[in-house]
Structure formats: structure tokens, C-alpha cells
Amino acid sequence: xxxxxxxxxxxxxxxxxxxxxxxxxxxxxxxxxxxxxxxxxxxxxxxxxxxxxxxxxxxxxxxxxxxxxxxxxxxxxxxxxxxxxxxxxxxxxxxxxxxxxxxxxxxxxxxxxxxxx
Amino acid sequence: xxxxxxxxxxxxxxxxxxxxxxxxxxxxxxxxxxxxxxxxxxxxxxxxxxxxxxxxxxxxxxxxxxxxxxxxxxxxxxxxxxxxxxxxxxxxxxxxxxxxxxxxxxxxxxxxxxxxxxxxxxxxxxxxxxxxxxxxxxxxxxxxxxxxxxxxxxxxxxxxxxxxxxxxxxxxxxxxxxxxxxxxxxxxxxxxxxxxxx
Numbered sequence: 001x002x003x004x005x006x007x008x009x010x011x012x013x014x015x016x017x018x019x020x021x022x023x024x025x026x027x028x029x030x031x032x033x034x035x036x037x038x039x040x041x042x043x044x045x046x047x048x049x050x051x052x053x054x055x056x057x058x059x060x061x062x063x064x065x066x067x068x069x070x071x072x073x074x075x076x077x078x079x080x081x082x083x084x085x086x087x088x089x090x091x092x093x094x095x096x097x098x099x100x101x102x103x104x105x106x107x108x109x110x111x112x113x114x115x116x117x
Numbered sequence: 118x119x120x121x122x123x124x125x126x127x128x129x130x131x132x133x134x135x136x137x138x139x140x141x142x143x144x145x146x147x148x149x150x151x152x153x154x155x156x157x158x159x160x161x162x163x164x165x166x167x168x169x170x171x172x173x174x175x176x177x178x179x180x181x182x183x184x185x186x187x188x189x190x191x192x193x194x195x196x197x198x199x200x201x202x203x204x205x206x207x208x209x210x211x212x213x214x215x216x217x218x219x220x221x222x223x224x225x226x227x228x229x230x231x232x233x234x235x236x237x238x239x240x241x242x243x244x245x246x247x248x249x250x251x252x253x254x255x256x257x258x259x260x261x262x263x264x265x266x267x268x269x270x271x272x273x274x275x276x277x278x279x280x281x282x283x284x285x286x287x288x289x290x291x292x293x294x295x296x297x298x299x300x301x302x303x304x305x306x307x308x309x310x311x312x313x314x315x
Contacts, residue, residue: 029225030164030193031136031205033129058128061136061205063193067162073221074166092134100135103311105202109137109227110304112198116156116297 027084028077030063033092034084041088047071051079052088059092126159132200139300140222142209142248143232144240148260148290149208150192152232155293156206156300157194165190168215189215191222211244219247228307229255230299232290235265238276245277254310256284256303282306 036055044052050069054060060068066076083089129136141149154161167186192208209222209229229248233241241257248255257277261267268276274285284306288299 029138030207030221031138031225033133033136033203058131059133060128061195061203063164063191063205063207064162064195066164067193072166073164092136103308105135105137106227106304106308106311108199108202109204110301110308112196112202112204113297113301113304115198116196117294117301 027091028062028080030073031061033059033061034065034080034089035059035092036088037090038088044083044088048079048083048088051076051083055089129195129203130197130200133197133203134201136203136205138205138207138222138226139303140207140209140226140229140253141232142211142229142244142255143260144211144234144237144244147232147234147237147241148262149232152230152260152288152290152296152299153192153194153206153208155291155296156196158197159195161192161194163190163192166218168218187215189218191218211240211247219251223248223251223253226253228303229253230303231255231257232260233257233277234260234262235268235273236262238273241277254307256286256299256306258286258288258299258302260290261287282310 034055035058036052039056041049041052047069051065054065054068062076062080063073065071065080066073069076071079080089084091141152143149150161166189168189189210189212191210194206196204196206198204207222207226209219231241231245231248245255245257257279259273270285277285279285284302286299286302289295
């Protein structure tokens with residue numbers, strides 16, 4: 001069932017992030033949805049270009065970006081944070097930011113799961 | 118780009134505006150990845166995180182001799198639940214020492230489904246403690262393996278030391294409908310908790 005991914009990041013994680021272990025802002029959860037706002041990726045590092053290429057196709061969660069690029073989630077958060085700062089990437093509101101009660105959200109989850117039976 | 122980009126299910130649907138997560142937890146080989154795979158609309162993905170052992174500061178480079186790193190893998194999947202909403206299921210490793218990873222996973226999670234095997238019930242205690250420490254509500258689902266003994270619910274509750282309100286269900290993690298039913302039991306419980314705060 002489980003498929004091992006053979007490929008590995010070619011450089012050590014801290015090289016990719018310019019030596020930083022933490023993003024400049026702590027806005028990312030593993031399920032935060034991100035997408036690209038512009039197509040130009042000039043001047044970006046190779047890793048950030050890879051993020052941009054992936055994110056131009058549509059929205060993905062932080063965890064999906066990490067998995068598709070074979071990067072640790074912590075490194076991915078640093079890259080995405082920089083790209084938000086530079087205006088290349090935007091986040092979609094996570095459930096916590098929405099004007100919806102927890103109860104409404106849980107019921108939406110419940111209805112969606114029931115529809116799968 | 119890689120062939121993975123060819124899949125038209127790669128991206129989250131354009132109308133989706135919010136995302137939630139539920140953790141699928143339990144000991145090694147209890148069926149976490151199987152359940153995620155049964156429900157996910159995408160091929161289950163894997164993220165890896167290099168962890169330092171709990172109790173050692175990540176940035177503390179001076180104490181090199183004592184420092185050990187481990188790679189922890191998490192398999193996860195995605196379900197689009199409505200035009201507006203996607204659910205991510207994260208199969209989380211049960212080891213207690215990955216404190217940082219657990220904090221990251223638990224933050225913002227709706228709740229957790231604890232998968233258990235009747236042949237190794239005691240191995241579920243560690244992960245249940247982790248959830249309780251973080252105040253994350255959970256339901257327990259016995260993944261009914263073909264060759265595992267079947268016990269009455271009362272005996273299972275007693276053996277797992279469950280609160281009377283904690284849902285206990287049986288599922289077959291290979292079966293999408295059965296796995297969805299186990300998640301439904303969890304979400305119904307979350308709704309009931311929400312209506313009558315303890």
C-alpha cells in the first residue's frame with residue numbers, strides 16, 4: 001500500500017532556507033491552502049521556483065507542497081513564508097479564520113462524510 | 118515537471134475555501150495508512166520530518182555528541198467534502214518522543230481516530246495519553262483484522278479504560294464505507310461535545 005518515494009532533496013534543508021529553521025511568520029498549518037499569485041519567478045532560488053511551478057496549477061495544502069517536492073514540512077513552511085512576504089504566494093483562509101461557528105463546520109464535515117456512504 | 122502533475126485531481130478544487138484535519142493515530146502496523154488510502158481521493162502522500170529527540174533544543178548545536186535525529190514519516194490523504202471544504206487525514210506515528218511533531222499535528226485538528234488491534238490493545242495506551250495531554254478529543258475504532266479475536270464491547274472498553282462517552286466502533290480499514298463510518302462516529306461525538314461542554 002505504502003509507496004516509498006525514492007527521490008531525495010539534493011541539498012541539505014538549511015541550505016535551501018538560507019540557514020533558517022523557522023518561517024518569518026507563523027501562519028502555516030500543515031493544511032493551510034496556498035496558491036501562486038503571479039507567474040514570474042525570476043530572481044528566486046531554485047527551490048522557490050519549484051514551489052512556484054507547483055503552486056501555479058492551483059491550490060494545495062502546505063503538506064501536499066512538501067510531499068510533492070520531497071521537502072520536510074518545516075523547510076516548506078520557511079520557503080512559503082518568504083514567498084508570501086514577496087507577494088508570490090497567497091494563503092486561503094483556514095477554517096479558524098472563517099465567520100462560521102465550530103458547530104456549523106463540524107456539521108459540514110459530517111454531511112460530507114455521510115455523502116460518502 | 119513530474120508525472121504527478123498530470124493528474125487532474127492533483128489540486129484542490131477551485132471553489133474550496135477551507136481545510137480541516139483529523140488525525141488517524143495508533144501503533145505500528147495497526148492500519149493507519151490503509152485507512153487513509155481507503156478514503157483519500159488522491160494517492161496518499163508522505164511528508165518526512167527530521168526530528169531531534171524530545172528534550173533537546175533544536176537549535177542547540179553545542180551538545181553534538183548527545184544529539185540524535187530521526188526521520189519521521191507521515192502519510193496523509195485528502196477528501197473533498199463539499200464545494201467549500203476539504204478534509205485532510207494524517208496518519209500519525211504513535212511514538213511519544215516526537216513531541217514537536219505531535220504539537221504541530223494536533224494544532225487546529227478537529228479530533229483523532231485511534232485505531233486499535235484486539236491482539237495488542239495495550240499498545241494503544243501511549244497514543245491515547247498523547248491525545249489526552251493535548252486535549253484533543255478522540256474516538257476509538259477497532260480495526261478488525263481477519264485473524265484477531267472478537268471481544269464484547271464492554272470488555273474492550275474496560276481493557277482500553279475508555280470514558281463512557283468515548284465512542285468505540287469496529288471498522289475494516291480497507292473498506293471506504295466502513296472507514297467513513299468510523300470517522301462519522303468521531304464527528305458526531307465532536308458535535309455532541311460541542312453542544313454540551315463538560
